[in-house]
Amino acid sequence: MKVARFHAPGDLRLEEVPEPVARPGEVKIRVRNCSTCGTDVKIYRFGHHHIRPPRVMGHEIAGEIVELGEGVTGWSPGDRVQVIAAIPCGECEECRRGHRTVCPNQESMGYHYDGGFAQYMVVPAKVLAVDGLNRVPDGVGFAEASLAEPLACVLNGQELARVCEGDDVVVVGSGPIGCLHVRLARARGAGRVFLADLNAERLAMAAGLVRPDAAICSGETDVVDEVLKLTGGRGADVVITAAASGAAQQQALQMAARQGRISFFGGLPKDDPIIACDSNLVHYRELTIVGANGSSPAHNARALRLIADGAVPVADLITRRLGLDEVMDAIDVVARGAAIKVTIEP
Ligand SMILES: [Zn+2]
Numbered sequence: 001m002k003v004a005r006f007h008a009p010g011d012l013r014l015e016e017v018p019e020p021v022a023r024p025g026e027v028k029i030r031v032r033n034c035s036t037c038g039t040d041v042k043i044y045r046f047g048h049h050h051i052r053p054p055r056v057m058g059h060e061i062a063g064e065i066v067e068l069g070e071g072v073t074g075w076s077p078g079d080r081v082q083v084i085a086a087i088p089c090g091e092c093e094e095c096r097r098g099h100r101t102v103c104p105n106q107e108s109m110g111y112h113y114d115g116g117f118a119q120y121m122v123v124p125a126k127v128l129a130v131d132g133l134n135r136v137p138d139g140v141g142f143a144e145a146s147l148a149e150p151l152a153c154v155l156n157g158q159e160l161a162r163v164c165e166g167d168d169v170v171v172v173g174s175g176p177i178g179c180l181h182v183r184l185a186r187a188r189g190a191g192r193v194f195l196a197d198l199n200a201e202r203l204a205m206a207a208g209l210v211r212p213d214a215a216i217c218s219g220e221t222d223v224v225d226e227v228l229k230l231t232g233g234r235g236a237d238v239v240i241t242a243a244a245s246g247a248a249q250q251q252a253l254q255m256a257a258r259q260g261r262i263s264f265f266g267g268l269p270k271d272d273p274i275i276a277c278d279s280n281l282v283h284y285r286e287l288t289i290v291g292a293n294g295s296s297p298a299h300n301a302r303a304l305r306l307i308a309d310g311a312v313p314v315a316d317l318i319t320r321r322l323g324l325d326e327v328m329d330a331i332d333v334v335a336r337g338a339a340i341k342v343t344i345e346p
């Protein structure tokens, strides 16, 4: 079968390898869609300390079951499934307390295990053990189902930031994650949703699809001033930074309303993670700053439901479909931000 394997930073190879076999407790799937994101670009360029090459990349996975390993029950060949990306251990103190997104023993598809840039893939027993294999509801395509994983991360972020009815929400960063944040905030009953980005072209493309109440080009205007103007000086109830930008995080504090919540959804570069925080803003305005680290298996199941119910449409966000042979083009398109969501159909 064909796979795209990471060998070293800048060295991703299209290779022919034997099909994997489902061992006891595992499930083998025919990958139908594996979508790409900024993480794939980062891995391609810099590698990752959890990846021991060669490793098949790809973590936004949907496909159909072709073979069951010994002892697997409840599934059949032909079942359409979506696979979680982050695998909690299910046994540590955090997992026992229900904090599965921050399991210190977390492993990931495409990092510790071969991922979905392949014609076939084995779902590890550990995924099945934590209910990380989800049945794709009728009417949901494989490409849409593959977006359940990023949507699950967005859902985790908005739960932690308590996005609720009537909230004015600012999303900073108009990539695919920013688009999902706008859609989910709407589904949760947000009042107004504003979308900001430095890049006017990317912002226009995203805004054309997800239709925020205002699109703010932070390359051309002062985003803090603009948000204060739009909210009658009050600021936003929730500010979500879906960009790897310390400046955006600092601005987020300044544009939050009293008792506002700020989600540092996107992480910062490892070598530059320190920001200046006006602690008195946090103190007097009773601000809450929250992080977000991936998603739990339960978030994936709920995200799939949101897609199936039409609460969060995702089909129109998939603007490029490429074959496995074109994986390098996919990485390049994602790196340039030239599409909203790019999916690989192996
Ligand atoms: Zn991703």
Ligand SMILES: [Zn+2]
Residues within 6 Å of the ligand: 088, 089, 090, 091, 092, 093, 094, 095, 103, 104, 105, 106
């Ligand atoms: Zn754990």
